[in-house]
Amino acid sequence: MKVAQLLIKCLENEGVEYIFGVPGEENIDLMDALLDSKIEFIVTRHETSAAFMAGTYGRLTGKPGVCLATLGPGATNLLTGVANANMDQCPLIAITGQAGLNRQHKISHQYYDLVNIYEPITKWNAQIKTPEIVPEVVRKAYQLANQEKPGATHIDLPEDVAGMEVDEPLLEITGRALPHAEEAIIKKAASLIEGSSYPLILAGNGITRGQASEELRTFVEKTNIPVVHSFMGKGALSWKDEASLLTAGLSGKDYITCGFEQADLIITIGFDMAETPPENWNPERSTPILHIDTEEAEIDSHYPVALNVIGDIKQNITQLMNVLADKKRSLDWVRSIREKALDELESYKQDNEFPVKPQKIISDLRDVLNDEDIAISDVGAHKMWMARMYHTAQPNTCLISNGLASMGVAVPSAIAAKMVFPERNIVAVCGDGSFLMTGAEMETAVRLNLPIIVLLWRDDGYGLIEWHQMKKFERPSHIRFGNPDFVQHAKSFGFEAIKIEKTEELRPALDKAISLKKPVLIDCAVDYRENMKLTEKLRGIRC
Template sequence: MTDQKPQTIKASDLFVKALEAEGVEQIFAVPGEENLDLVESLRTSSIDLILTRHEQGAGFMAATYGRLTGKPGVCMATLGPGATNLATPAAYAHLGGFPLIMITGQKPIKTSKQGQFQIIDIVSLFEPICKMSKQIVHGNAIPALVREAFRLAGEERPGAVLLELPEDIAEECCDVPVIAPHTRYYAEAGDAVIADAVDLIKKAKMPLVLLGAGANRKDARSAISDFIDTTGIPFFVTQMGKGVVDERSELFLGTAALSDNDYLHCAIDRSDLIINFGHDVVEKPPFFMEAGGKKVIHVNYKSAQVDQVYFPQVEVVGDLASSVKKLRDTLDDTLDFDISYFKIIKAEVEKHLAEGVDDSRFPVTPQRFVADTRKAMGDGDIIALDNGIYKLWYARNYKAYEPNTVLLDNALATMGAGLPSAMAAAFLYSERRVMAICGDGGFMMNSQELETAIRLKLNLVVTVLNDSSYGMIRWKQTASGFEDWGLEFGNPDFVKYAESYGATGHRIEAADDLIPTFEAAFKAGGVHVIDLPVDYSENQKVLIDELAAKACLL
C-alpha cells in the first residue's frame, strides 16, 4: 500500500468551499484588487456575487439578511478604505444582534513591495465592534476559522465577525478539508429557576410582559402568544420587539418608544412585576428600574447585563421559546391578576394615537403618513426605517402584526441603513410589499444603492420624508432651548433623481394623494421613490407638551 499525498487546493477556493458548506448563497460586495483571487474562486462557485455601490450598502444588506433569516449574512471589501467603510455596518450588527460575516482583503504579509500604502491594522480596529476579528495567516487555517466565524456570528447574542484574507495567503496551496457545520441546540432553563420565576408571577397582582429584540430573533412567537393568551397578562414592546405578538391584541398596551413619561409608562409605573422576554440593555431603556421598586424576571438566551437601569431579580437563561413554554406549563389556574387599570391606560393610549390620523394638512403630518402607511401594508409586509424623528412616530403609532415586519435600529440608530435594509428584505421576500422609509438626510447617505436595487430587479417603494433638514437634531435643538440654526440643507429634485437611475419618481402634493400613490407604485412593481413633504410641527405638541401635561388616571 502506497502513501497518497493529500489533495491540494488553492486557499481562495478552499475559502469559497467553506462558505458553501455554511450554506452561503450570496455575498454583498465592493471588491478590490486584494480580493481578486477570492472573486475568481466565486466565479465558478454556487455563490452569487452581488455588487453594491458602497461598502456600507453591502454591510447593511448582509446584516439585514442575517437579521431576517437567522443565518449570517456575508459581505466583502478590500483593505484600507474599503474595510473602514464596513465599520458602521459592523457596529450596526454588533449592537443590533444581527449575524454578519465580513471578509476583507490585505496586501501580502510575507513580503512587501509597496511599503505601508493603504495598510492600517484593520483587525485591531474592528476588535471592539466584533465578536471575533482575525487575520488568516495560513491557508490551512481557513476551514477552522470560517467554521468558528459562523458559529460566533450566529450564536446568541448574534453579531459581527471579521476575517482578513491577505493576497499571498489567498493564492497558497492547501491540503485540508472543509469543516461541515452541525446542528446546535440551546440549553433549557433549569426547573429551580423556573420555580422561582413562577413564584414571583403568582405573587404579582399587576404584572406586565415586555417583548424585546431577542424575541424577534428566533421563532418564539407561538410560545409567547400562548403564554400571554393563557395567563391574560397584558404586554408592551420595545421598538425592536415590535410584531413578536400581533399588536391588534386586546392585551397589547403599546410600544415603549420613549424611555419615560409616555402614556404607556403610567401602566409600567403601576405594575409590580415585569416579565421580560428577549430584551437587553443595548436597546434604549423601555422603563427605568428603581431599587426596592417593581420586580423584573429576565427571560433570554443569555444572562442579564446589569447596569444602573436594569438589575433583574430572577434570570431564566436558556432557549427562549422553551423557557416561555416551561413557565406557562408550570403556572396553574389559580392566577389572580387585576388588569382593570391597564385596560383604562390601553383605552387612553388608543385615543391618543388615533388623533390626527385623518389630518388633511399639507405638508403631511406624522400621524397621517404613519396611518396611511399602515393602511397600504398587509399583515406580513415589511417597512424598513432609517433613523430620524419619524422612527418614534412609527414605533408608537404603527401596529406590527407579524415578527420582523418593522425593521428599525434602536441600538446603533445609524442613519443610512434604511434603504439597504429594505433592499435586503425585498431581495429575500419578493412576494411581499416592502417599503423603505427614510428622512431626506438618511436617504442621501446611501441613495446610490438605488442603482443596485434596479439592477437586482427588486420591487421596492422608497418614501423620502422631505423637510430639508436634519429634523431630529433640529427638533432637539429647539426643545433644548437653543436657537434653530445650522441644520438645514438643500435637496435634489427627488423625482428627477429617481428617474436618473431608472426608477419611477412620485411627488406628493396633497395628503389624500398618499395611499393612491402607494397602491399605484406597488401594483406597477419595480423601484419607486416617493417625495413626501412633511410637517414636523406636531413633534413639540404631541411628544413634549401633551405628554408633559398628561395625568396618569387613578
C-alpha cells in the same frame, strides 16, 4: 486549490447564498473564485450598504449574512454596517482583503491593522496567516456569528495568502441547542409572577430570534399579562391583541410610562439592553425584574434582577406556562393606555393639512400594507413616529435599528428584505438626511429588478436633531441643508417617482406604488412641527 477558492468552498458548505460588497485589488482572487461558485455576489455602491444588507439578511433569515470589502478605505467603510449588525444582534460575517504579509511590518499603502480595528465591534475576528487554517476560521466565524446572542465576526485575508496553494478538507457542520432552565428556577419564576399584582412583560428582539412569538402569545392568552414591545421587538404580540400595550422606547414620558409606573414586576423576555436603557422605564430602580433570556442580564443599577431564567426562550416560556396557576388577570389597569395610543393614530386618519403630518403618513402606510409586509425605518425623527404609531401584527414586519442606530440603513435593508421575501411589499421609510447617505443603492435595486418602495419624509434638515435642540435650547443649530429634485433624481436611477403635492394624494400614491411592481420613490413633505407638539402633549401626561 488556492486559499481563496477554499474559503469560497467553506462558505458554500455553510449554506451561504449571497455575498454583498465592493471588489478591490486585494481581493481579486476571491472575486475570481466566485465565478465558479453557486454563491451570488451582489455588487453594491458603497461598502457600508453591503454590511447593512448582510445584517438585514441575517436578521430576517437567522443565518449570517456575508459582506466583503477590500483593505484600507473599503474596510473602514464596511465598519459602520458591521458595528450596526453587531449591536442589533444580527448574525453577520465580514470579509476584508488585506495587504500581503510581507508589508504588514511597516507603513504601507492602504494598510491598517484591521483585526485590531474590528475587535471592538465584532464577537470574534482573525486574520488568515497560513493556508491550512481556512476551514477552521470560516467554521468558527459562522458558528460564533450565529450563536446567541448573535452578532458580527470578521475574517481578514492578506492578498498573498489568498493565492497560496492549499489542500484541506471542509469541516463538518454541527448544531448547537440552547439549554433550558432547571425546574427549580422555573418554579421560582412562577412564584414571582403569582406573587405580583401588576406584572408587565417587556418583549424584546430575542423573542423573534428565538422563534418564540407563538409561545409568548399562548402565555399571554393564559395569563392576560400585558405586553410592551421594544422598538426591535415589535410584533412579538399582535397589536390587535387586547393585552398589547404597543411600543416603548421614547426617552421621555409616554402613555406606556403609566404602565411601568404601576407595574410591581417587569418580566423582560429576549430584551437586548442596547435597545432602550432601563433608566427610561424604571427610573426609581424600584421595580424588580424577571429576566428571561439566552444570557444573564447586563449589570445596570436600573435593572434590579430578582431572577435570571436563562436558556432557550421558547422552551422556558412553555415550561413557565405549564407550572403557572390558572389565573387570568384583569387588563383594566392598563386598558386606558392602549386606548389612548390607538385613539391618537385614529384621530389623524382624515387629517388633510399639508405638509403631511407624521401621524397621517403612518396611518395611510398602515392601511395599505398587509400584516406580513415589511416597513423598514431609517434613523431620524420619522423613526420615533414609526416606533410609536406603526403597529404590527407579526414579528420582523417593522424593522428598526435601535442598537447602533445608523443613518442610511433603510434602502440597503429594503433591498435585502426583498431578496429574502420577494412576495411581500417592502417599504423603506427614510428621512431626506438619511436617504442620501445610501441612496445610490437605488441603482442596485434597479439592477437586481427589486420592486422596493422608498417613502421619503422630506423636511430639508436633520429633523431629529432639531427636535432635541428645541427641547433643550428652544432654538435650532446648523441642521438645515438643500436637496435635489428627488423625483428627477429617482428617475435618473430608473425608479418610478411620485411627488405628493397635497395630503389627499398620499394614499393613492402608496396604492399605485404597490400595484406597479417596480421600484418607486414617493417624495412626501412632512410637517415636523408635530414633533414639539408631541413633546408638549407627553409632558402633560398624568398617570
